[in-house]
Amino acid sequence: MTTQSVESTNQSVSVAVVEAIAAATDQSPLEVEPLYHTIDPEALNMLFHNVGSQSQARGRITFVHCGYEVTVEATGDVTVTE
Template sequence: MTPPVKNRPSHTTRASRISEAVVEALAAKRDADPLSVTPLYNAIDPEALDMLFAPTLDSSVRPGGTVRFQLTDCEVKVTVEDGDAHVEITHCTEQT
């Protein structure tokens, strides 16, 4: 299981995977249904994103880190600190 996901500054989620949290955060930023936003796989492999911060094979917690990528016109930043994942969506200019 990936770390618990928190979205800053205002979006909250019940997503259990980081990739789902990114889609939810983008949809919230767009005030849109998650199924209507640009697919995450257009920018990054969702499974690879989830595995990057998933526990190791012996269930150890991975050290924190940050991943940034562009999805359509938005910058996405995923940061894991102390076992919590934070998703930030910024610099969006147009609705897609």
């Protein structure tokens, strides 16, 4: 399992997802299948544009990309599991 926090990296959720998958698969982010093959990256960014521990937003989204289950939390945590 790999977990990355969007708040600590100060990047978009879609970039954090790709980087978390890259870390879990020991690949470069450029080698990860494009996220848009599974989910609309812009929509994902809009859903979680105010993430972080200070956010009042609640909820999460889970989807499968590159054979990994990806969960994005309103807290800004991105978790990748096999």
